[in-house]
Amino acid sequence: MVAATDDLQRVGLKLFVADPARIDAREVVPVFHRWIQTRALDHLLIDVADYGHLDEGPRVVLVAHEGNFVLDNGDRRLGLAYYRKQPLERTLADRLLAIGRIVVQAGVRLEQEPALGGRLRFLGEELQVVANDRLTAPATQAVLGSMEAALAPLLGRMYPEGAYTVGRGTEPGERATLTVRATGSLPLATLAERLAPAERPPRQA
Amino acid sequence: MAASEPAPRGPGMTWKRALAHAVPRELAAEIETFENQIALKKQGKLDDKLFAETRLRRGVYGQRYDNGRRNDGVAEQSLPYPSGDLTKGPETLWDAPGMQRIKIPFGGLTAAQMRVLADLAEEYSDGVCHVTTRQDIQLHYVHLEDTPALAWRLAAVGITTREACGNSVRNVTACPLAGVCPDETFDVTPYARATSRFLMGHPDTQEFGRKFKVAFSGCGGHACGLVSMHDLGAIATTKQVDGVTRRGFETYVGGGLGTVPYAAQVLDEFVPEEEFLPLAQAISRVFARLGEKKQRSRARIKFLVAQLGIEEFSRLVREERARLTPDERWTAHLAGVPAETERPLAVARPLNGGPRPEGFDRWHRTNVTAQRQPGYAVATITLPLGDLTARQMRKLADLAETYVKDTVRLTVEQNIVLRWVADADLPALYSALADIGLAEPDASTIADITACPGTDTCKLGIASSRGLAAELRARLARVVQDGNEAVERLHIKISGCFNSCAQHHIADIGFYGVSRKVGRYTVPHFQVVLGGQWDQNAGAYGLAVGAVPSKRVPEVLERIVGRYVQERTGDESFRKFVERIGKRVLKESFADLATVPTFEEDPSFYSDWGDPRVYTIADMGVGECAGEVVEVGAFDLAAAEAQVFEAQIQLEEGDSVRADALAYRAMLLAARSLVKQELMSVSEEPNDVVREFRARFHDTGLFHDRFAGGKFAEYLFHRHDHPPAVTPDAARRVVEEAQLFLEATHACAARLAARPVSAVGGAVSL
Ligand code: SF4
Numbered sequence: 001m002v003a004a005t006d007d008l009q010r011v012g013l014k015l016f017v018a019d020p021a022r023i024d025a026r027e028v029v030p031v032f033h034r035w036i037q038t039r040a041l042d043h044l045l046i047d048v049a050d051y052g053h054l055d056e057g058p059r060v061v062l063v064a065h066e067g068n069f070v071l072d073n074g075d076r077r078l079g080l081a082y083y084r085k086q087p088l089e090r091t092l093a094d095r096l097l098a099i100g101r102i103v104v105q106a107g108v109r110l111e112q113e114p115a116l117g118g119r120l121r122f123l124g125e126e127l128q129v130v131a132n133d134r135l136t137a138p139a140t141q142a143v144l145g146s147m148e149a150a151l152a153p154l155l156g157r158m159y160p161e162g163a164y165t166v167g168r169g170t171e172p173g174e175r176a177t178l179t180v181r182a183t184g185s186l187p188l189a190t191l192a193e194r195l196a197p198a199e200r201p202p203r204q205a
Numbered sequence: 206m207a208a209s210e211p212a213p214r215g216p217g218m219t220w221k222r223a224l225a226h227a228v229p230r231e232l233a234a235e236i237e238t239f240e241n242q243i244a245l246k247k248q249g250k251l252d253d254k255l256f257a258e259t260r261l262r263r264g265v266y267g268q269r270y271d272n273g274r275r276n277d278g279v280a281e282q283s284l285p286y287p288s289g290d291l292t293k294g295p296e297t298l299w300d301a302p303g304m305q306r307i308k309i310p311f312g313g314l315t316a317a318q319m320r321v322l323a324d325l326a327e328e329y330s331d332g333v334c335h336v337t338t339r340q341d342i343q344l345h346y347v348h349l350e351d352t353p354a355l356a357w358r359l360a361a362v363g364i365t366t367r368e369a370c371g372n373s374v375r376n377v378t379a380c381p382l383a384g385v386c387p388d389e390t391f392d393v394t395p396y397a398r399a400t401s402r403f404l405m406g407h408p409d410t411q412e413f414g415r416k417f418k419v420a421f422s423g424c425g426g427h428a429c430g431l432v433s434m435h436d437l438g439a440i441a442t443t444k445q446v447d448g449v450t451r452r453g454f455e456t457y458v459g460g461g462l463g464t465v466p467y468a469a470q471v472l473d474e475f476v477p478e479e480e481f482l483p484l485a486q487a488i489s490r491v492f493a494r495l496g497e498k499k500q501r502s503r504a505r506i507k508f509l510v511a512q513l514g515i516e517e518f519s520r521l522v523r524e525e526r527a528r529l530t531p532d533e534r535w536t537a538h539l540a541g542v543p544a545e546t547e548r549p550l551a552v553a554r555p556l557n558g559g560p561r562p563e564g565f566d567r568w569h570r571t572n573v574t575a576q577r578q579p580g581y582a583v584a585t586i587t588l589p590l591g592d593l594t595a596r597q598m599r600k601l602a603d604l605a606e607t608y609v610k611d612t613v614r615l616t617v618e619q620n621i622v623l624r625w626v627a628d629a630d631l632p633a634l635y636s637a638l639a640d641i642g643l644a645e646p647d648a649s650t651i652a653d654i655t656a657c658p659g660t661d662t663c664k665l666g667i668a669s670s671r672g673l674a675a676e677l678r679a680r681l682a683r684v685v686q687d688g689n690e691a692v693e694r695l696h697i698k699i700s701g702c703f704n705s706c707a708q709h710h711i712a713d714i715g716f717y718g719v720s721r722k723v724g725r726y727t728v729p730h731f732q733v734v735l736g737g738q739w740d741q742n743a744g745a746y747g748l749a750v751g752a753v754p755s756k757r758v759p760e761v762l763e764r765i766v767g768r769y770v771q772e773r774t775g776d777e778s779f780r781k782f783v784e785r786i787g788k789r790v791l792k793e794s795f796a797d798l799a800t801v802p803t804f805e806e807d808p809s810f811y812s813d814w815g816d817p818r819v820y821t822i823a824d825m826g827v828g829e830c831a832g833e834v835v836e837v838g839a840f841d842l843a844a845a846e847a848q849v850f851e852a853q854i855q856l857e858e859g860d861s862v863r864a865d866a867l868a869y870r871a872m873l874l875a876a877r878s879l880v881k882q883e884l885m886s887v888s889e890e891p892n893d894v895v896r897e898f899r900a901r902f903h904d905t906g907l908f909h910d911r912f913a914g915g916k917f918a919e920y921l922f923h924r925h926d927h928p929p930a931v932t933p934d935a936a937r938r939v940v941e942e943a944q945l946f947l948e949a950t951h952a953c954a955a956r957l958a959a960r961p962v963s964a965v966g967g968a969v970s971l
Contacts, residue, residue, distance in 0.1 A: 007217065010328065026815075029815065029816075029817060030817040033277070033278065033816075033817050033818055036275075036277050036282075037277040037278060037279055037282075044284060044285065044286065046270060046275070046284060046301075046302065047269070047270060047275070047346075049331055049333075049345070049346070049661065049662075050661070050671075050672070050675075050815045050816075051333060051592065051594075052675065052815075053589040053590055053592070053675045053678070054333070054589065054592055054593075054594055054642075055642035056594050056596060056597060056641065056642040057332055057333070057594030057595065057596055057597065058331060058332045058333060058594065061331045061332075061346075063302065063331065063346050065284075065286060065287070065300060068331060068346070070331070070332070072332075074594075074596060085348070132327060132328055133328060134214070134324055134328065135214055135218055135219070135220055135223060135354075136214070136218070137214075138214040173320060173323075173599050174599075175327065
């Protein structure tokens with residue numbers, strides 16, 4: 001049977017900043033520009049949009065062909081979101097896993113940016129998943145249920161002990177949104193390790 | 206299925222199928238055609254230029270770096286898009302994200318439309334809706350292949366992107382207070398709507414050589430309609446005919462900003478309401494028939510009106526009008542006009558002595574305007590740089606539904622107004638706006654700066670107008686807080702280049718982006734424009750007084766405003782103050798700020814506001830090649846700058862003949878500065894200079910701007926081939942053109958300096 005969200009390609013995934021008061025979103029502008037210079041990410045990086053004058057929503061956007069990286073203050077909670085634009089192969093679960101890896105790797109890279117002096121840290125135990133496509137995935141319970149099922153493999157990798165809860169966003173007009181909360185606190189680097197693709201076993205001689 | 210029913214969703218569904226029931230057949234056919242054209246272009250079956258104009262007419266614009274190249278501050282990088290060389294227009298790559306302009310006639314929005322705009326910004330753009338100076342909405346970083354879906358969704362709520370760009374009738378604008386303004390003669394909304402509908406897609410508007418902008422104003426005194434700067438402008442007026450009050454319009458043609466601004470001229474002091482649409486049609490026909498087609502730079506109707514003279518233009522229009530076949534659409538809207546008044550949602554109740562939230566009083570002072578209808582007010586939502594997030598747009602739609610319903614308008618100051626707010630609801634509305642970050646005060650004050658996209662996203666941008674505006678806003682909020690009313694009322698407008706999309710000519714203090722070569726670097730600068738007038742429908746245009754480094758603009762502004770505060774007499778306006786003090790004196794007060802420290806002393810001057818990249822570093826790596834000759838050129842160019850400034854002073858002092866002569870001389874000097882790079886022995890004789898300049902820089906394309914082509918060189922040729930300008934208007938144009946010619950000379954000199962030795966054009970001949 002075709003699940004409600006099988007066709008869903010435009011997905012957003014957001015990590016939250018641990019201590020937003022320690023960072024001014026505009027500090028990330030030069031960092032993103034440098035990422036373009038050094039081709040720091042495995043994306044075709046195009047430009048940086050500075051919305052530092054806005055109080056809510058996107059503050060700084062690193063525009064890439066495949067998807068946008070956004071320092072986002074949506075719901076007045078600062079975080080790093082990745083919104084996928086170009087299609088990925090295979091199932092939604094595979095796509096969510098790939099998108100999870102992309103945003104976590106970008107988050108770790110930001111945490112390690114010398115220019116930010118270690119002040120930007122992300123919470124490894126919290127995550128927001130957004131279906132950025134109101135046609136394919138309207139915010140219905142069926143869609144949210146199907147998204148939740150597709151998210152399970154990613155969450156299984158992130159939180160192998162299974163200690164997490166998933167909340168469903170149902171605000172009128174908003175996109176289908178899931179909010180994941182794991183117990184305890186978890187450094188983003190740990191998540192990155194857990195999401196790293198499995199090493200291939202060495203070839204037999 | 207009724208239009209209001211939710212569209213079917215789910216796997217395999219397309220917006221076209223989902224919304225087919227809700228989109229009028231004609232709009233659907235247009236979008237389908239566009240979808241087919243996209244498919245044909247992808248298969249290589251449509252010509253590049255043709256497709257470019259096609260998509261422009263659907264509001265689908267290019268955006269900076271869409272040629273696949275971007276300077277990252279260190280080097281030029283190519284952007285290897287997956288579709289490779291496939292293009293969507295000349296030098297515009299298929300995969301490169303672009304801008305979608307969405308026409309909103311007279312800026313009028315309903316809550317349902319706002320929600321769709323919010324959804325589109327989230328799903329296809331970067332989550333931000335941008336309000337333009339012509340009451341449009343723009344979304345950035347949109348992919349071409351998403352644009353049909355976007356068009357279907359807009360069409361389902363009654364919005365079309367048709368003719369949002371291209372050589373067509375652009376968005377018809379009108380006062381955002383139309384219908385509720387205490388000063389208006391009558392509500393121009395129904396007329397603006399009818400004009401928009403009538404001219405869109407009309408066969409007589411399809412053969413223009415350039416765009417055509419129409420504006421309506423409810424009165425002549427305020428700025429809301431900005432009629433003077435439009436191709437066709439209409440100011441509401443009435444006349445007693447046989448004891449009956451008749452509605453009509455004082456009608457203007459041939460205005461426009463752009464590189465060289467023209468004030469619109471009166472075509473007819475009273476055009477009866479039933480005659481306005483046929484007149485607009487007749488004007489369109491004259492423009493389509495006689496307007497310039499080949500030379501884009503002279504193709505706006507302002508050039509045609511100036512060339513023919515208003516009397517002859519008017520005669521041709523009358524002749525054309527007499528030939529028109531009657532069309533019932535000319536007057537079909539008039540029957541509904543009296544009934545077409547907005548109904549308030551809430552009962553009128555006064556703002557009583559109830560508790561006021563913190564910040565409310567300041568917001569009320571700057572952002573609330575009493576309506577003509579007692580008990581109601583218009584609340585202005587100040588949008589920083591014209592931006593609001595998708596979520597803010599959606600929440601604002603909710604507030605509109607709660608407090609005013611569908612009476613929302615976008616403004617030419619890049620804000621949004623909610624009309625028909627019951628006075629008593631203002632505190633609650635303010636609190637609700639504060640909750641969504643939209644309760645900023647200072648609307649229409651010095652801190653409410655208008656800025657075009659500039660280098661952020663515009664392909665033509667030279668300097669960061671938005672970056673500068675963000676910086677100035679932050680500094681100027683304090684000024685408003687201090688409550689100096691004279692300063693508070695000033696308007697600042699910043700364009701990223703001479704094209705004036707932010708309307709810098711009509712600001713009290715305007716800026717437009719230019720660049721200057723300093724040693725081996727190019728440094729972002731802004732020209733300071735003083736003396737414009739915002740009131741009286743953009744009553745007067747300012748003139749550039751000198752360029753200053755981008756990073757010095759805040760200091761320059763502080764000095765200009767400081768002098769105004771100190772030396773103002775009585776309630777003297779800023780414009781009058783500039784006239785009295787004189788531009789020469791004002792310029793002297795910031796002359797020391799025109800210098801640029803060396804890169805080693807202060808590298809921050811070599812980046813623009815909000816953009817840490819070293820500005821156009823591609824201009825580095827200059828061979829020692831052009832060093833010397835550029836020095837020679839720079840000397841002459843400086844002399845040319847002095848001449849053009851003197852020309853402005855003469856203009857101000859009423860000596861048009863001398864102003865014209867000085868401006869012409871400045872162009873000759875600038876042209877000679879370039880010629881000397883190849884032919885040191887060139888004489889000062891105008892014919893020699895023009896001949897050599899034409900052969901060496903115009904005909905070779907060396908002087909050509911990447912986007913404007915040979916337009917600026919034409920300014921020199923035109924003046925050289927024509928008798929001196931004697932009227933103030935004509936002289937003023939020559940001065941403006943000379944200023945732009947000088948800017949182009951700076952740019953050309955910088956390009957030459959960047960070329961390797963062998964490419965500079967051979968040995969210098971003595
Ligand atoms: S004024 Fe120049 S930079 Fe600004 S939007 Fe217009 S063309 Fe672009």
